[in-house]
Amino acid sequence: MAENEKVDISGALEMLLEEIETQISLINKTGAKAIEKGRYDDAKLSIEQTEKITDFRNKVSDLRDEWDQHEKELMPDRGTSIKN
Numbered sequence: 001m002a003e004n005e006k007v008d009i010s011g012a013l014e015m016l017l018e019e020i021e022t023q024i025s026l027i028n029k030t031g032a033k034a035i036e037k038g039r040y041d042d043a044k045l046s047i048e049q050t051e052k053i054t055d056f057r058n059k060v061s062d063l064r065d066e067w068d069q070h071e072k073e074l075m076p077d078r079g080t081s082i083k084n
Contacts, residue, residue, distance in 0.1 A: 010071070013064035020057045024050055 031046025 009067050024053050
């Protein structure tokens with residue numbers, strides 16, 4: 001990466017969170033369809049997957065918040081991007 005390019009860590013984490021939310025939504029829809037068709041084992045699996053992914057999403061969200069706080073404290077003049 002060139003010295004004058006900026007890295008937007010907070011933005012990258014936000015994009016990751018959006019993709020995780022999309023995945024959760026897809027799994028929820030799959031689970032709902034499974035319930036409609038009486039496939040309760042598949043629905044249960046969807047719930048378990050959603051719980052795991054939700055836990056992961058919460059970790060990513062905490063990392064984003066931690067990064068934002070780090071930037072505010074240590075790099076107030078750089079906003080949400082840093083130079084490498």
